[in-house]
Amino acid sequence: MANMEAQKIELVKSLLRRLHEEANVEELKREFKQVLSTVQPWEIPLIEQQLVKEGVPISEILKLCDLHVDLFREYLAGRELRGVPEGHPLDLLLKENELLLKLSEQLSVVAGALQSARNEELKPLFEQMKALLRSLRGIRTHYRKVQMLIFPYLERRGIVAIPRVLWGREDGVIVKLRALLKGVEGELPPSEVRLMAEEALKLAREVSELVFRENKILYPAVFALFSEGEWAAIAEEAEKIGYLVKPERKWEPRAEPLLPHQVDPQISGEAVEKLPPEFRETALLRLEPDAYQLKREGDLDLGTGFLTLGEVKGIFEALPVEVTFADASDRVRFYSDGRLPSVFVRTRTILGRRLLFCHPPRLERLVNETVEALKRGEANYREFWTRIGDRVVRVFISAVRDEEGNYLGAVEVVEDFTEALKNPEEVLKKVVVL
Amino acid sequence: MANMEAQKIELVKSLLRRLHEEANVEELKREFKQVLSTVQPWEIPLIEQQLVKEGVPISEILKLCDLHVDLFREYLAGRELRGVPEGHPLDLLLKENELLLKLSEQLSVVAGALQSARNEELKPLFEQMKALLRSLRGIRTHYRKVQMLIFPYLERRGIVAIPRVLWGREDGVIVKLRALLKGVEGELPPSEVRLMAEEALKLAREVSELVFRENKILYPAVFALFSEGEWAAIAEEAEKIGYLVKPERKWEPRAEPLLPHQVDPQISGEAVEKLPPEFRETALLRLEPDAYQLKREGDLDLGTGFLTLGEVKGIFEALPVEVTFADASDRVRFYSDGRLPSVFVRTRTILGRRLLFCHPPRLERLVNETVEALKRGEANYREFWTRIGDRVVRVFISAVRDEEGNYLGAVEVVEDFTEALKNPEEVLKKVVVL
Numbered sequence: 049m050a051n052m053e054a055q056k057i058e059l060v061k062s063l064l065r066r067l068h069e070e071a072n073v074e075e076l077k078r079e080f081k082q083v084l085s086t087v088q089p090w091e092i093p094l095i096e097q098q099l100v101k102e103g104v105p106i107s108e109i110l111k112l113c114d115l116h117v118d119l120f121r122e123y124l125a126g127r128e129l130r131g132v133p134e135g136h137p138l139d140l141l142l143k144e145n146e147l148l149l150k151l152s153e154q155l156s157v158v159a160g161a162l163q164s165a166r167n168e169e170l171k172p173l174f175e176q177m178k179a180l181l182r183s184l185r186g187i188r189t190h191y192r193k194v195q196m197l198i199f200p201y202l203e204r205r206g207i208v209a210i211p212r213v214l215w216g217r218e219d220g221v222i223v224k225l226r227a228l229l230k231g232v233e234g235e236l237p238p239s240e241v242r243l244m245a246e247e248a249l250k251l252a253r254e255v256s257e258l259v260f261r262e263n264k265i266l267y268p269a270v271f272a273l274f275s276e277g278e279w280a281a282i283a284e285e286a287e288k289i290g291y292l293v294k295p296e297r298k299w300e301p302r303a304e305p306l307l308p309h310q311v312d313p314q315i316s317g318e319a320v321e322k323l324p325p326e327f328r329e330t331a332l333l334r335l336e337p338d339a340y341q342l343k344r345e346g347d348l349d350l351g352t353g354f355l356t357l358g359e360v361k362g363i364f365e366a367l368p369v370e371v372t373f374a375d376a377s378d379r380v381r382f383y384s385d386g387r388l389p390s391v392f393v394r395t396r397t398i399l400g401r402r403l404l405f406c407h408p409p410r411l412e413r414l415v416n417e418t419v420e421a422l423k424r425g426e427a428n429y430r431e432f433w434t435r436i437g438d439r440v441v442r443v444f445i446s447a448v449r450d451e452e453g454n455y456l457g458a459v460e461v462v463e464d465f466t467e468a469l470k471n472p473e474e475v476l477k478k479v480v481v482l
Numbered sequence: 483m484a485n486m487e488a489q490k491i492e493l494v495k496s497l498l499r500r501l502h503e504e505a506n507v508e509e510l511k512r513e514f515k516q517v518l519s520t521v522q523p524w525e526i527p528l529i530e531q532q533l534v535k536e537g538v539p540i541s542e543i544l545k546l547c548d549l550h551v552d553l554f555r556e557y558l559a560g561r562e563l564r565g566v567p568e569g570h571p572l573d574l575l576l577k578e579n580e581l582l583l584k585l586s587e588q589l590s591v592v593a594g595a596l597q598s599a600r601n602e603e604l605k606p607l608f609e610q611m612k613a614l615l616r617s618l619r620g621i622r623t624h625y626r627k628v629q630m631l632i633f634p635y636l637e638r639r640g641i642v643a644i645p646r647v648l649w650g651r652e653d654g655v656i657v658k659l660r661a662l663l664k665g666v667e668g669e670l671p672p673s674e675v676r677l678m679a680e681e682a683l684k685l686a687r688e689v690s691e692l693v694f695r696e697n698k699i700l701y702p703a704v705f706a707l708f709s710e711g712e713w714a715a716i717a718e719e720a721e722k723i724g725y726l727v728k729p730e731r732k733w734e735p736r737a738e739p740l741l742p743h744q745v746d747p748q749i750s751g752e753a754v755e756k757l758p759p760e761f762r763e764t765a766l767l768r769l770e771p772d773a774y775q776l777k778r779e780g781d782l783d784l785g786t787g788f789l790t791l792g793e794v795k796g797i798f799e800a801l802p803v804e805v806t807f808a809d810a811s812d813r814v815r816f817y818s819d820g821r822l823p824s825v826f827v828r829t830r831t832i833l834g835r836r837l838l839f840c841h842p843p844r845l846e847r848l849v850n851e852t853v854e855a856l857k858r859g860e861a862n863y864r865e866f867w868t869r870i871g872d873r874v875v876r877v878f879i880s881a882v883r884d885e886e887g888n889y890l891g892a893v894e895v896v897e898d899f900t901e902a903l904k905n906p907e908e909v910l911k912k913v914v915v916l
Contacts, residue, residue, distance in 0.1 A: 192827065200831045203839055212843055219842035285829035309834030340813055342834040348782070350795050353816025353833050355807065360794060361784050362882035362890045363807055363816075368863070369895075373789065373797055379774055382787025382797075387862055393626065395719035397634045399787050400743030400776040405637055408653035409646055411916065428821055429802070433909060434916040443916065448796035456796045461803075468902040469910060475867060475903055482845065482868040482877065 056087050060095050060112070061104070067111060077119060092116045093153055093256070097160045106161050106173070113153035117146050124149070124259075128268035128324065135299035137197070137282045138267055143293040144190045145259045152255035155180045155248055162245035167238045174241050177248055178232050184225055186292045187255065191218040193289050194262070197282045198270055200308040205273065205315055206336040210327065214266065217258060224251045226481075265324050269331070272322035273315065277306030313337035368463065370394070373448065374403040375457040378419060391441050391462050403458075422447035423455050439466045490521055494529050494546070495538070501545060511553060526550045527587055527690070531594045540595050540607070547587040551580050558583070558694075562702035562758065569733035571631070571716045572701055577727040578624045579693045586693070589614045590686035596679035601672045608675050611682055612666050618659055620726045621689065625652040627723050628696070631716045632704055634742040639707065639749055640770040644761065648700065651692060658685045660915070699758050703765070706756035707749065711740030747771030802897065804828070807882065808837040809891040812853060825875050825896050837892075856881035857889050873900045 066076055087095070096109050117124070125132075125142050132138045158180060162173045195218065199211035228251060231244055274282075280301035314337060320328065347354035355363070364371060364384035370391060371384040380401045383394040398406055407415050418430045422445070429446040444461040468475050500510055521529070530543050551558070559576050566572045592614060596607045629652065633645035662685060665678055708716075714735035748771060754762065781788035789797070798805060798818035804825060805818040814835045817828040832840055841849050852864045856879070863880040878895040902909050 196827070196829050197831050199839070200835050203835065208839070211839070216843040219844055223844075281831065285831050288824075288829055289827050307830055307833060338834075340811075340834050342813070342815065348791055348794070350791075350798070350816055352819045352828075352830060353807070353814070355816050357782055357784075358884050359807065359809070359815070359882065359890055360782070362884060363805065363893050364784070366863070366880035366882045366893045367803070367805070367895060368878050368880065369801070369803060371797065371801070373787070373793065375793070377774075379776070380787070381776065381793070382784055382789050385786045390722075393630070393723050394786075395630050395722055396741055396786060397631050397715065397719050399741060400772075400774050401634050401637065405633070405642070405645070409650040410653055410657075429800070432914065432916060433912045434914055440910070440913060444802050446800035446802065448793065448800045450792050450796060456793055459797050459800045461801060465902050465909075468899050469906045472903045472906050475899070476874070478867045479874060480866065480868055482866060 056091065057095055057098055057102075059087070061099065063112075063115075067108075067115065073115070073118075077115070093156050093252075096153065096157050100157060100161045101164060106157060106176075109157050110154050113150050113157065116153065117150050121146070124263050126264050126268055128322070129263075129271055132271065133299055135295045135297045137193075137279055137286055137299075138271055139299070140286075140291050140293060140295055141190070141193065141267065142263065144291060145263055147292055148184075148187055148190060149256055149259045151180060151184055152252040152259070155184065156252035156256075159245040159248035159252065163242055163249075170238055170241050174232070174236075174244075177245065181225065181228055181232065181248065184251075184255070185229070187225070188222060189290055189292055191215075191222070193286055193291075194218070194266075196289070197285055198266070201270070201274055201278055201282075201311060202331075204308040204311050204338050205313050206338060207331045208336070209334075210266075210331055214258075214261070217254070221251065221254050221258065223481075224254070265327050268322075268324045269327040272319050275303065275306065275311075276301050277303035278308075278311060281305035281307050309340065309342040313339060370460075370462040372460045372462075373457055374419075374460075376423075376455050378403040380406065381457070388464075391436055391439065391464055418445050419458055422458055425453075425455075433465075439464050440469050441465065490525065491529055491532055491536075494521070495533065497546075497549075501542075501549065507549070511549070527590050527686075530587065530591050534591060534595045535598060540591060540610075543591050544588050547584050547591065550587065551584050555580070558697050560698050560702055562756075563697075563705055566705065567733055569729045569731045571627075571713055571720055571733075572705055573733070574720075574725050574727060574729055575624070575627065575701065576697065578725060579697055581726055582618075582621055582624060583690055583693045585614060585618055586686040586689035589618065589682055590690075593679040593682040593686065597676055597683075604672055604675050608666070608670075608678075611679065615659065615662055615666065615682065618685075618689070619663070621659070622656060623724055623726055625649075625656070627720055627725075628652070628700075630723070631719055632700070635708055635712055635716075635745060636704070636765075638742040638745050638772050639747050640772060641765045642770070643768075644700075644765055648692075648695070651688070655685065655688050655692065657915075658688070699761050702756075702758045703761040707753050709737065709740065709745075710735050711737035712742075712745065715739035715741050743774065743776040747773060804894075804896040806894045806896075807891055808853075808894075810857075810889050812837040814840065815891070822898075825870055825873065825898055852879050853892055856892055859887075859889075867899075873898050874903050875899065 063076075067073070092112075096112060099109050100106065124146070129138065129142070132142070155177065158173055158177045162170065162177060165173055195211075195215055199215070202208070202211050224247065228244065228247055231240075231247070236244065280303055283299060283301065284305050315332075315335070320332065323331070343349075343354050344356070347356060348360065365386055367384060367386060368388060369384075370386055371382075372380065372394060373382045375381045380398050380403060383398070385394075403419065404412055404415055421427050421430065425447075427447070429444060432443040432445070434441055434443060442461075442463050442465050444463070446459050446461060448456045448459050450456055497510075501507070526546075530546060533543050534540065558580070563572065563576070566576070589611065592607055592611045596604065596611060599607055629645075629649055633649070636642070636645050658681065662678065662681055665674075665681070670678065714737050717733060717735065718739050749766075749769070754766065757765070777783075777788050778790070781790060782794065799821055801818060801820060802822060803818075804820055805816075806814065806828060807816045809815045814832050814837060817832070819828075837853065838846055838849055855861050855864065859881075861881070863878060866877040866879075868875055868877060876895075876897050876899050878897070880893050880895060882890040882893050884890055
C-alpha cells in the first residue's frame with residue numbers, strides 16, 4: 049500500500065477512535081470534514097477493507113459507513129441538485145440512495161471480513177451477511193421507480209440508450225442479489241461461504257457504483273430536464289410503488305401532473321446547458337423525440353388508459369377467463385365470448401335475464417346471499433371452487449363499484465384451474481426467471 | 483297382474499318374436515300399429531319389466547325400446563307440433579327426446595334385470611348399466627338448451643314459475659345422474675349394485691317423465707308463443723351448445739333473430755288459445771311481463787351485451803387478474819388498476835410507452851419473439867410461469883384481434899397461482915357441487 053494511502057488509513061483510524069470515545073457526532077463531523085477532504089468517497093470502502101485486515105472490530109467499521117454517508121452527503125448528491133425541495137421525488141430517491149450506499153458498504157465490510165476470517169469465525173459473519181442481503185431486497189423498489197417513473201420521460205424525449213443501459217445494470221444487480229439470496233440458504237461448507245462472500249463483494253461494488261451514477265449523472269440530468277408537472281405526476285404515481293425511506297413532509301407541486309405522453313418531446317437549449325457532460329454527450333448523440341399520440345379520435349377514457357370499443361371487445365375475448373356481468377338490478381348485461389374452450393356456455397339469450405334465473409332453483413339461496421353480501425359491502429368478492437366434468441373450476445364473484453364505491457353490479461369470473469391443481473409439479477417445472 | 487295387462491304382455495311378446503324372425507321392420511310396424519293402439523306409451527316400460535321377469539333375453543327387449551319410440555313418434559310429439567319444419571330447434575329437441583327416451587327405457591330394462599338377477603349374472607348387466615349412464619351424460623346438453631334458450635323467452639313474457647319448476651326437476655336428474663356415475667365407480671358388492679340399480683330405475687323414470695312433459699306441454703306451448711324471429715335467435719345460439727343428434731338439414735328462418743330483451747312481452751289472445759290447457763292454467767295465473775330495457779342511452783355495444791363506460795372500468799378493476807394492453811404498434815394503451823394486491827405494479831407513466839421498454843434488456847428477445855408470433859398468427863397466446871418473491875405467477879400473453887382476425891394488439895394477463903400450486907390439496911377441499 050502506497051504511503052499516501054497509509055496516511056489516509058491512519059486518519060480514518062484516529063477518526064474511528066474519536067467516534068468511539070466522543071458522544072457528540074456533530075462536533076466530530078465538523079472537525080473531520082476538513083481532514084477527510086483528501087479522501088475521495090469511493091476510497092472509503094477500500095480503506096474499510098484495509099481496517100478489517102488490520103483487525104479493527106467489524107462493529108466499529110460498520111459505524112463508519114453511516115458517518116461516511118453523512119459526511120459526504122453533499123458530494124454524493126452533487127451541487128447540481130441544490131434546490132431539490134424536501135419530499136420531492138428526487139429528494140426521496142437521494143435519501144434512498146444514502147440508505148443503499150450504507151447497506152452496500154456494510155455488506156462490503158462484512159463480506160471482506162468473511163473472506164479473511166478463520167473457519168470458526170465464519171458463522172456470525174455469515175449470518176450478518178445474510179441479514180444485509182435481505183435488507184438489500186428493497187433495492188427493487190428503488191430501481192422500479194427509476195425504471196417506471198423516470199425513464200419514460202427520457203424515452204419521450206428520444207433519450208433511449210441511457211435508460212436501457214442503466215436498466216441492464218440494475219437488472220444485473222437484481223439477478224445477482226436473487227442468486228445470492230438463494231445461494232446462502234441452508235448450511236454451507238467454508239469454501240462455499242467464501243465464494244458467496246466474493247459474490248457479495250461484487251454486488252456491493254455494483255450497488256454503490258449505481259448510486260454514484262444516479263446521483264452524479266442521472267438525477268442532475270432529469271432535474272434539469274423535467275418540468276414541475278412531470279415531477280408532480282412522478283410524485284403521484286410513486287405512491288403506488290412506495291419508498292424505502294419515510295418522507296418527512298409531503299412535497300406540494302405548483303403544477304398539474306403531466307404524464308409522459310402529454311409532454312412536448314423537444315429539449316430546450318437551456319436544459320441542454322444544464323446537463324452533466326457525461327449525460328449530454330451520450331444522450332444527444334442520436335435523439336429521436338417520440339411524438340406518439342396516445343389519445344385518438346373516439347377513444348374511450350378508462351382512467352388508466354384509452355381504448356377503442358373494438359379493443360375493449362377484443363381484450364375480453366382474449367382473456368383466459370370467462371366474464372359475465374349483472375348490473376345493480378341483477379340483470380345480465382354482458383358476457384365475454386372468449387376464444388378458449390368454454391367452461392360455462394353463455395348465449396345471447398341470457399342478456400337482460402335476471403341473475404337468479406340463470407341458475408337452478410337449488411342455488412337460489414347461495415346466489416342471493418353472495419350478491420347481497422357484495423351489495424352491502426361486506427365483501428369485495430366471494431370465491432367458489434367446483435367441478436365441471438373432469439375440470440376443476442374457480443368461480444370468482446366480484447363486486448363492481450364506481451369511483452365513489454357505489455355498487456354497479458357483480459362480475460362472475462370463471463377459470464379452469466385443472467392443470468394447476470391436478471399437476472402442480474408439472475406446472476412448477478415450467479417456472480422460469482423473468 | 484290383471485287380465486287386461488296379461489293380454490297386452492302376450493301381444494308384445496308375439497311382436498317381439500316377429501321382430502326376431504322378420505327382417506322388414508317397416509312391414510311389422512304397419513301391422514302392429516293397430517294392435518298396439520290399446521297400449522299407452524307409459525305402459526311400455528312396465529311391460530318390459532314384466533318380460534324381464536319372465537326370462538325374455540335382455541338383448542331382445544332392448545330392441546323393443548327403439549321400436550316403441552318409432553311407433554309412438556306421433557303420440558310422443560303431439561299433434562300440436564305438426565308443422566315444425568325439419569332442422570327447426572324444436573324439431574331437433576324432439577329428436578333429442580326420442581334418443582333420451584330410448585336411453586332411459588334401456589336403462590330401465592337393464593336396471594330392472596339387475597334387481598332380479600342372481601349374483602353371478604350381475605357383472606355384464608352392471609357394465610351395461612354403467613355404459614348407459616355414461617351415454618345419458620349428454621342430457622345436460624339437452625337441458626341446457628331448454629334452460630338457456632327457451633326459458634328466457636318465457637320469463638320475458640312473465641311466465642316464470644313453469645321454467646323454475648322444470649329446471650328444478652332437470653337439475654334433480656343431473657344431480658342424480660352425477661351421484662350414480664360416481665357411485666358405480668370401482669368394484670361393488672352385490673347389495674350395492676342392486677341399490678344402484680334401484681336409483682337408476684328412479685332416474686330412468688324421471689328422464690322419461692320429463693320427455694313427456696316437454697313434448698306434450700312445453701314444446702306445444704312455446705311453438706304457439708314464439709315468433710319465427712325468436713326461433714331464429716334460438717337456432718343461432720343453439721350452435722354454441724350443440725345437439726345430441728345430427729341435423730339432416732339446416733333450417734332457414736324467414737325472420738331476423740330476435741333476442742328475449744327485444745321481444746314485446748305481451749301475449750296475444752290468439753296465442754293463448756293455442757296453449758295446452760295444463761300450461762295455460764299455470765302460466766297465466768300470475769303473469770308479470772318483463773319490460774326491462776337492456777340498451778340504455780350512451781351504452782357501449784359489445785356484441786355480447788351493453789355496458790356503460792363506468793361499468794367497463796369497474797369490471798376491469800374487479801377482475802382477479804392484472805390486464806395490460808399494448809396496441810398493434812406495440813405501445814401500452816391501457817392497464818387495469820385492480821383491487822387485489824398487485825403482482826406487477828403498473829403506473830400511468832407507462833401509458834404510450836413502447837412495450838419493449840417496459841422490460842429489462844435481458845428480456846427483449848423473449849418479448850419480441852412472443853409478440854411477433856402473435857402478430858404472424860402462429861399462436862393465439864403464449865403462457866409463462868414465473869416467481870415474484872414467494873409468489874408463483876402466470877403471465878398469459880394473448881393476441882387481441884378484431885372480427886376479421888386483424889391484429890389489434892396484445893394483452894398481458896398476470897395472475898397469482900400460488901395457492902393452487904403450493905396447496906392444491908387445500909384448494910381441492912373447498913370444491914363444492916354447484
